[in-house]
Amino acid sequence: MALAYNIGxxxxxxxxxxxxxxxxxxxxxxxxxxxxxxxxxxxxxxAVHQAMSVGVEAVPIVSLISFFVGTILALQGAYQLRxxxxxxxxxxxxxxxxxxELGPLMTAIMVIGRSGSAFAAEIGTMKVNxxxxxxxxxxxEPVHFLVAPKFLAMILMMPCLTTxxxxxxxxxxxxxxxxxxxxxxxxxxxxxxxxxxxxxxLTGLVKSLMFGIVITAVGCHxxxxxxxxxxxxxxxxxxxxxxxxxxxxxxxxxxxxxxYFTAPS
Amino acid sequence: xAKDARRKDDSEETPSGPGISVRNLRVNYGERxxxxxxxxxxxxxxxxxxxxGSGSGKSTLLRTLVGLEKPSAGEIWMGNKNFAAMxxxxxxxxxxxxxxxxxSGALFGGMTVGENVALPLNEHTPLDESTIExxxxxxxxxxxxxxxxxxxxxxxxxxxxxxxxxxxxxxMDPEMLFFDEPxxxxxxxxxxxxxxxxxxxxxxxRITIVVVTHELASxxxxxxxxxxxDKGNIVAAGTPEELRASQxxxxxxxxxxxxxxxxxxxxxxxxxxxGEDPPPHQ
Numbered sequence: 001m002a003l004a005y006n007i008g009x010x011x012x013x014x015x016x017x018x019x020x021x022x023x024x025x026x027x028x029x030x031x032x033x034x035x036x037x038x039x040x041x042x043x044x045x046x047a048v049h050q051a052m053s054v055g056v057e058a059v060p061i062v063s064l065i066s067f068f069v070g071t072i073l074a075l076q077g078a079y080q081l082r083x084x085x086x087x088x089x090x091x092x093x094x095x096x097x098x099x100x101e102l103g104p105l106m107t108a109i110m111v112i113g114r115s116g117s118a119f120a121a122e123i124g125t126m127k128v129n130x131x132x133x134x135x136x137x138x139x140x141e142p143v144h145f146l147v148a149p150k151f152l153a154m155i156l157m158m159p160c161l162t163t164x165x166x167x168x169x170x171x172x173x174x175x176x177x178x179x180x181x182x183x184x185x186x187x188x189x190x191x192x193x194x195x196x197x198x199x200x201x202l203t204g205l206v207k208s209l210m211f212g213i214v215i216t217a218v219g220c221h222x223x224x225x226x227x228x229x230x231x232x233x234x235x236x237x238x239x240x241x242x243x244x245x246x247x248x249x250x251x252x253x254x255x256x257x258x259x260y261f262t263a264p265s
Numbered sequence: 266x267a268k269d270a271r272r273k274d275d276s277e278e279t280p281s282g283p284g285i286s287v288r289n290l291r292v293n294y295g296e297r298x299x300x301x302x303x304x305x306x307x308x309x310x311x312x313x314x315x316x317x318g319s320g321s322g323k324s325t326l327l328r329t330l331v332g333l334e335k336p337s338a339g340e341i342w343m344g345n346k347n348f349a350a351m352x353x354x355x356x357x358x359x360x361x362x363x364x365x366x367x368x369s370g371a372l373f374g375g376m377t378v379g380e381n382v383a384l385p386l387n388e389h390t391p392l393d394e395s396t397i398e399x400x401x402x403x404x405x406x407x408x409x410x411x412x413x414x415x416x417x418x419x420x421x422x423x424x425x426x427x428x429x430x431x432x433x434x435x436x437m438d439p440e441m442l443f444f445d446e447p448x449x450x451x452x453x454x455x456x457x458x459x460x461x462x463x464x465x466x467x468x469x470x471r472i473t474i475v476v477v478t479h480e481l482a483s484x485x486x487x488x489x490x491x492x493x494x495d496k497g498n499i500v501a502a503g504t505p506e507e508l509r510a511s512q513x514x515x516x517x518x519x520x521x522x523x524x525x526x527x528x529x530x531x532x533x534x535x536x537x538x539x540g541e542d543p544p545p546h547q
Contacts, residue, residue, distance in 0.1 A: 041388065125374075134371035137331050138385045139360040145388075 021217040024147060024224075028216075031141075031148035046149035047156075054115045054150075055157030059164065062110055066098075066165040069106055070172025073097055078181060087181045091188050092195030094173030099200045103166040105252060108211035111158065112244040116219035119150055120240035123223025124233040132224070147220045151213070158212030159205045166204065203259045210255060211248050218244045283344030283440060284309035284473055285330070290339035290349075292322075292329050299325045301497045302339070307490065312467055312474040314484040316519065317494035324368075324445060326494065327477045331365050331443050332356055343441065361389055364434030368446040370426035372418040378405070378429045379414030385436045404432040407469075408462060424455035431462065442466070444476040448483050456483060463487050481520065485509070493519060 036042045077093040123146060126132050135142050170192055177183035183191070222240035226232045285307040292300040299322045307313040317323035328334045330341060332348060341348040348359060372381050382401045386392055392400070405411055408428040418426060427447060434442060447463065448456035460483050467474055467487070478484050484491060485505045493501040493508065493516055501508055501516045508516060517523070 122375075129374070130367045130369050130371040131373055133328075133333050134365070134367060134373075136333060137360060137363065137365040138388070139357040140385075140388055141357075 021221055024221055025213060025217050027143040028148040028151040031144040032152050047152040050149050050153035051157050054153050055161055058114055058161060062107055062161055062165050063168045065106060065110060066168035067172035069102055070094055070098060070169035071176050074173040074176035090177055090181055091191035095170055095192040095195045096200055098169035099166045099204045103169055104162045104204045104208040107162045107165045108248045112215050112241055116215040116244045117237045117241050119219030120222040121233055121237045123220055124226035124236045127226045128230060128233060151216050154212035154216045155209055158208045162205060162208035207255050210251050214247045214251055215244050286342040288340040291337045292325055292334055293337045299497050303499055305492050305502060307473055309473055310471045311489040312487055314488035314491045315477045316484055316491055321494045322497040323477045323494045327443055327445055331363060361437055362440045364439035365443045366430045366434045368449055370430040372426060372429055374418055378416050382433045382436050404435055408432045424451050427459055441473045446478055448480050460486050
């Protein structure tokens with residue numbers, strides 16, 4: 001009985017949490033897409049500033065990690081394919097796994113570490129320092145002022161970063177292919193292009209968009225949920241990273257299943 | 266005497282904004298009632314100081330007056346509008362006429378002092394950049410921070426942060442100004458400077474001001490009226506002179522800085538910890 005009660009309570013809490021994320025996302029979407037047409041200012045400069053931080057400044061680390069992941073994938077693929085005498089399939093394996101799965105997922109993990117945690121820390125610190133209260137007393141809605149620019153930056157930058165991560169992953173795979181699997185750079189990229197269809201890239205980009213929404217919603221929500229005291233900022237930052245990773249994996253699973261069952265046979 | 270004369274001179278000028286009238290205000294945090302049916306008035310252009318010890322409910326009262334806490338019952342009249350019963354849009358419209366200076370300053374750490382002061386002007390007015398720049402310089406000059414536009418809040422001292430926060434609160438030329446512990450954490454000289462600044466603003470703009478403090482020297486210097494809050498109730502209200510002359514035990518204890526008697530009995534101690542009435546003696 002106690003087990004059933006605990007499961008029920010945890011389920012209700014989980015649904016309430018997802019509901020509050022949805023409400024935050026809805027509020028930000030209204031600020032971005034509806035309010036400007038009702039005469040309410042939306043400062044693009046804030047979104048551009050966020051996009052620089054979320055996207056452009058993440059390019060070096062995303063490039064490096066994606067390149068390494070591509071190389072690792074090629075190595076692992078080659079380990080099995082060598083036994084079958086099918087080393088020419090390394091390029092195809094890397095391309096499909098990177099574009100459909102690991103490109104978006106690894107990018108999301110890096111963005112969670114760089115930006116999702118930063119959103120929670122920034123908003124959490126503002127809450128502790130009464131800056132959120134100050135915004136409200138100035139008739140500035142915190143969701144409109146703080147959250148909406150982050151959402152816009154994230155939904156624009158996540159697909160861009162993921163596209164770049166896909167390219168760097170393929171490049172990493174190519175590095176192994178050229179060095180150890182008998183490819184030239186030209187033959188490796190030809191094999192990659194032959195293996196990929198547009199749907200592979202698009203499914204990855206759709207997932208990256210959803211990951212961006214989840215990361216921003218969780219980061220900002222945890223920031224607003226920060227309690228009193230500076231140690232609470234650390235707690236909400238950690239919590240945002242753990243919850244974001246979990247929810248990104250859940251969203252990944254849902255969308256991978258949708259794409260699998262709706263794929264043309 | 267000089268102070269009374271100054272008050273008389275000031276009162277002949279027309280106040281620039283409405284007064285505040287609070288009626289039967291109750292505020293709850295969950296099940297616990299923090300403010301118990303509080304009523305008071307702040308006539309237009311006057312300065313009310315809310316006194317009270319730590320945990321008395323004075324900061325909750327101030328937060329409720331500016332709309333950061335929702336009252337569970339009661340009315341907050343600002344002019345002819347009940348702030349406690351407004352829609353969000355109406356409340357935002359009224360908030361543009363309020364200025365609030367927080368205890369910590371609450372300046373936005375990622376913006377310069379100038380950007381902090383310019384923020385409400387940028388968001389709520391159609392003024393162009395150069396006009397806003399001039400207004401920011403004017404507001405900073407009013408609080409004695411000329412030339413600090415490009416400083417980050419972290420580069421300012423405690424007193425300068427409070428002044429910058431007051432400049433931001435004054436940015437929209439508010440009709441009412443609210444201060445939460447304006448001189449808390451400042452040395453006596455800097456605190457006196459903040460008191461002088463509040464008096465200067467009061468004299469120059471004749472706006473309604475509400476100050477929450479437990480600094481007695483500050484309170485008696487800047488107040489036209491005072492209320493003393495204890496455990497969520499107003500225990501005394503009046504002019505500074507009336508409060509000084511009051512023989513009400515709680516007022517005397519607060520003004521004479523008499524410590525709470527030490528709790529020696531087990532039942533008294535438990536009552537203090539739990540906030541509940543003691544059980545009947547067996």
